[in-house]
Amino acid sequence: MKMTTGEPTDSPALTKATDLCRDHLGPPTMTELDRGLDVFLTRIAPTKRWRTRIRWSVASTTVALCTLAVLLVASVSWKRWSAKAPTLSYRIDGGSVLDGGYLRESGHAGMNLVFNEGSRLALTAGTRGRLQIVDRDCVHVAIERGKGSFQIAHKNNRRWLVDVGPFLVTVTGTVFTASWNPLSEEFDLMLREGSVVVRGPVSAGEIALRAGQRLVANLAKVETVITEEIPEQASTEPPPAPPAPAAPPVTPPGLQASPSVPSPTPAAPTAAQMAGDRQWSRKLARGQWDAILQDAKRIGVEATLGQASSEDLFALANAARYRHRLDLARSALLAERRRFPESRRALEATYLLGRVEESQEVGTAQAIAWYDEYLTRAPSGPLVGEALGRKMTLTDKLEGAARARTLAEEYLRRFPKGNYAGSARELLAP
């Protein structure tokens, strides 16, 4: 037993155990050593190292190739994108660009803008225009006053937007002329080629125009007229429907027991037509209003009003409005309200009924009543600004500026940059 000063003394049994351990658990024999050596050499054999190395190199190569592929795809995409959308530049003849993109005429012969992609824009003399955005993806032009002729080369998926007064024209490749007269509040768009989509204060939604159509919107007269200007285009359309019998005047909500419906020429509706699958919304978006009216005539207006779907009724009402078929528009809108009272379209129909009544000289009071109902039923609806603005305008016309000022104040408070903000300020001006 080995003892060192300061170390504890082991018990005899423990000392015996450690002696046994030392004696019986000794060095390995040569056979054991050789066997262990074989195992060791096998373990560190180059094949194994190479296998590990190969495994690692395969993994590294895979990762490198993946990274390379990603970089390559990104590079090709970038190049394609760059090639697709080259930088847009333009030249101005007869004028110059001021700060903020305003176009200034240098003479009295108008201005011509020629873009390097082939698009052209001609502004007549006295036109006040502005280049709001000219970049790789989008061109946004504004005509604040006057007339502009556009020849758009729709290339590289570039978006062309044209503000014409309060109207926004989305160009989808086309030749057209657009003008805005702020004094008469008249918007005029003549589309010669291609198609455009117009958004503005006279329509609840979008108006899609196709080649040969002309849209004239007069805000002061609350008048929107779309006409076919090219004979061959008109000949392809079905002949316009005969004017429907005049409907009795519509009493504002609350005063009327039941809306009147014009009696159209009856026709036997087919099963598919009765099922409501008329796709009038699509036709409306394409500007095929005459086709919608023709369909309704063929099916039978009464049957249509009684059985058409909510969307079809709404499309019919808009087609009739665009074609100045105010009686049919009114009937369709009233049917929308009666048959689908809880729908979103019923609310929009309430507003549009105001627009329809407003179009008639004697309908001002009734229009105000419809706007009132819309404002009550949808106090935060999408057309509140329009309804309030129209109500203000009509109140001014019907009852005088003193009554309209309250509405003007409310309008400016809620919509300081709205379409009627200018009129509201005029009303409030001392």
Add this chain to the structure above:
Amino acid sequence: MPMIRSHVPLSLVVGQDRRNASDGDIARALSAGETWAAAETWRRFAPMVLTLARRTLGSHSEAEDIAQEVFHRVYRKAKNLREPDSFRSFIYTCALRVLQTELHRKKMRSWLSFAPPELLDCQVSSTLDVESRDLLREFYRLLEQLAPRDRIVFILRRVEAMTVEEIAAATESSQSTVKRSLTRASILLSRGMDDKPRLADGVRWGR
């Protein structure tokens, strides 16, 4: 076709005897990737590692696994060896680390397993008489209760007969730590052995 014969006399070249190489030479050769160095490292140091592992673990088979692990580590780390001349102590320290890790692992396994651990393998027990086998088995059962560090220190001091200074250097700890470990281990083991009267009888009989 006539066969061309060279008339230049051949000379016999005798290879260098690697058994005379110093520890530093072996370490340097191993670091350089010379093939003979791995085998020579095993031949020279495996007895030391295997004996230490057998005595610490009480098992031949576990000791072989430990030795393989130790030499594989040495082989991988040889290129980074700073002092080739201290190759022996490097291997010894490496063996102690591997042993300590293995003891920790065994402790964890014993907590997670319901089966009692094998205390003494048959290769060891077959060469012993009944009393000695029981004594050794009890010794290793008590060693299982020690902390890995205490167990290693006790084996190094009492079985391997190393000094406290040598143990402190090998285990990379202070001498006082070694002494505390030794005291803890000695007290626990002595008390445990004295609690078995039959073992004490065996000891008396053995004497």
